[in-house]
Amino acid sequence: MSTSLNIGIRMAWRNLWRHKRRTWLTIGAMIFSNLLLVFLISLQFGSYRMMIDNTLKTYTGHLQVQHKEYNDNPKIRNSFQDIVPLADKVRKQLGSAGITAWVAARGVAFAMTSSEQRSYGLQIIGVEPQYEVNVSTLPGLVNKGRYFTDFNAEEIVIGSVLARNLRVDIGDELTLLGSGRDGSFAAGVVIVTGIFDSGNADVDRSMAQLPLGYFQSLFSMGGQGHNIVINAEDLTLVSALQNEVSSILGEREELSLLDWNRLQPGLQQAIQADMASAWFMYIILIVLVAFSVLNTQLMSVLERTREFGIMMALGLKPARLGTLVFTETFIMSSLGLAIGAALGTALAWYLSIVGFTYPGMEEMAGKFNLPDRIYPTLSLLSIFLGPGIVFLCSLLASLYPALRLFFLQPVSAMRAV
Amino acid sequence: MTSIVCKDLCKTFQQGDETIIGLDNVSITIERGDFVCLSGPSGSGKTTLLNAMGGLDTPDSGEITIGDVRIDELGKGPLADMRLHNIGFVFQAYNLIPVLTARENVEFVMQVGGMSAAERSKRSFKILKEVGLEGMEDRRPAHLSGGQQQRVAVARAIVSQPTLVLADEPTANLDTVTSSQLMDLLVELNQHHNITFVIATHDIRVMKYAKRLIKMEDGKIISDEAQSQSPIPLGEG
Structure with a gap:
């Protein structure tokens, strides 16, 4: 090492290598834990991103335009006018601004659904068939029959559990009875064209989709609807997209633009809960490493007691000696940090390109129309x-x-x- | 100028149920530039007195003054500063820092004292040359003989130009020839740098180098006599 380097630092460095094996074992523990932490945290961030994307792409979307009271009070009357033209306007203006986003209008109502044999309550979603496929995975989950294509067709797509409960199949008729937006009696007959299997029994039991044109007619909505769903290309682009859409909505004060955090507060909470449990494990790992360092340094100090005594006799104060021990730990920890973080980053970077999967994941993801690999997300934070x-x-x-x-x-x- | 004054020093140690007397009302005055040997059998109190004078151990009672400073009244920090700037130590077992080279061992004390790198380097090369270790500056203690290590220890003790050097059995681990060379060196340094030396020893050959020989027994001074130093073989050290 350079002769101009502080003797204290030189001494700390050389002291470390008096017991090479012990020092390497301690640094090795740090490298291993740092590698593991970088990889696991990156994987965790990647899986959260995937979880958010998957959840939002299933139905909710990254953003929704709603009547300002709808989110807190989701009643059929809390709708807004000209939903389809507004969705078209948003779509076109985002396109003109060069922003890639997917936009679709929806209406939401509740109805009693009856087959020849049975009746069940159900949430009815009116959708734009042409655009719904871009904002929801549900059309892709139709595994029997087909998804409707006509905006005004008297057709319905239902979940597999509901189909089994109602004992209906493709081509069968269902009677819908409910209340219109104006309080009138809403009644209609639709033909089952598709049955989807989302893997979520609640969704498959209690949700169905109709073309938005027929939905508006059935529930006396006029040109109204309840939400415009907007999906960004990537989760990181949501806030920029939100700003753009806000400016498009302009002065329509009856509307509010909600991001996924407001629409799905449970998602963030689930992530936080998962994060907390993961950190519990990480803390155990970190404490083990800290004890390893404590053990090494305590041994090192104890076996050098005589040496420290000599240095004190020469006039060194305890603080100076403490600094020496601290410097040794600093060097050792820096090596552990640098090597461990570099190896962890390399591993996470490689997997962020090729993806990470485990046995059974591809099969499960295919079933739910979701990506079959997790891609670790590297960031300064995860590193x-x-x-x-x-x-x-x-x-x-x-x-x-x-x-x-x-x-x-x-x-x-x-x-x- | 008076270098060191010890007055009515008492020190006892507890060993199990037994109380051992280390120092029993020891009073002594050592002038600046003196070359004193403390002699006596093991357990006579030589090392205890040396430790007390060096501020390494505190007496149970009595006063120790170095220059104008009552070191028995100093706190840990000021005492450490006192040792750093005014007192040099040479130990029986050399006690060099094993991970530092000869030059770094010498420089270390100066660096702690806040001396600039250039000055440290200049002084360390000079003092190592003076103790006969020119060309061995970058060797670590493990690559030096016992005599050479003790010379490094001497260089380290005097490099900060202390007023007092305390040496505890400095020749105990050295052969006759090396012991003689080391003692010659200490006498030379005493004469050329006017450094006060207090050496604890029970080696009669070492005692002949002293200007003043103090004999101790059971923690007491039993005799304190001035004597003529042996001829100093300058230039042969």
Whole structure:
């Protein structure tokens, strides 16, 4: 090392390699934990992103334009005018602005659905067939029959559980009875053209889709609807898209634009809960590494008691000796951080390109019309959060051995073997 | 100028149920530039007195003054500063820092004292040359003989130009020839740098180098005599 380098740092560096195996074992523990943390946190962030995307693409979308009271009070009357022209306007203006996004209008109502044998309550979603496929995975989940294509067709797509409960199949008729927007009696007969299987029994039991034109007619909606669903190309682009859509909506004060966080507050909570449980495991890992550092440094201090006694006799103060121990830990932790973070980043980067999967994942994802691989998301946070905490905890762990030096007496320390 | 004054020093140690007397009302005055040997059998209190004078151990009672400073009244920090700037130590087992080279061992104390790198380097090369270790500056202690290590320890002790050097059995681990060379060196440094040396020893050959020989027994001074130093073989050290 350079002769101009502080002797204290040189001494710390050389002290580390007095017991190469012990030092490498400790650094190895840091490297392993840092590698694991970078990989797992990146994978976790990637899986959250996928979870959010998958959940939102199934039905909710990244953004929704709604009547300002609809989110808190989702009644049929809380609708807004000219939903289809507004959806067209948003679609066109986003296209003109060069923003890739998918837009579809919907209406939502409740009705009693009856077959020849049975009746069930059900949520009816009126959709634009042409555009719904872009904002929802549900059309892709139709595994029997077909998804409707005509905006005004008297056709319905129902879930597999409902079809089984109603004992209907493709081509059978269903009677819908409900209340129109104006309080009038809504009644109609539709033909089952498709049966979907989302894998979620609740959805498959209680949700059905109709073409929006027929929906508006059935529920006396006029030109009204309840939400315009907007999907961004990527989750990271949502806030920019939100700003653009806000400006398009202009002065229509009866409307509000909600992002996915407002639409699906449970999603964020689920992520936070998962994050908390994952961090519990990470903390155990970090504490184990910190104890390894504590053990190494304590051993190192104890076996150098005589040496520390000599240095005190020469006039060094305990704080200076503590700094030496701290410097040794700093060097060791820095090596662990640099190597571990680099290896973890390399692994996560490779998997962010080829994807990460496990046995059975492809089959399950195919069934739900979802991506079959998780792609770890690398960011400064995912690279440095875990290793940074390991680094800090390692430094903290060296405090105890360093503080012991404050209680050392030169004469008794020099007598130590 | 008075270098060091010890007055009525008492120190006892507890060993199980037994109380061992380390120092029993020891009073001594050592002038600046003196070359004193403390002699006596093991357990006579030589090392205890040396430790007390160096501020490494505190007496149970009594006063120790170095220059104008009562070191028995100093706190840990000021005492450490006192040792760093005014007192040099040479130990029986050399006690060099094993991971540092000869030059770094010498420079280390100066760096702690806040001296600039250039000045440290200049002084360390000069002092190592003076103790006969020119060309060995970058060797670590493991690659130096016992005598050479003790010379590094001496260089380290005097490089900060202390007023007092305390040496505890400095020749105990050295052969006769090397011991003689080391003692010659200490006498030379005493004469050329006006550094006060207090050496604890029970080696009669070492005692002959002293200007003043103090004999101790059971923690007491039993004799304190001035004597003529052996001829100093300058230039042969």
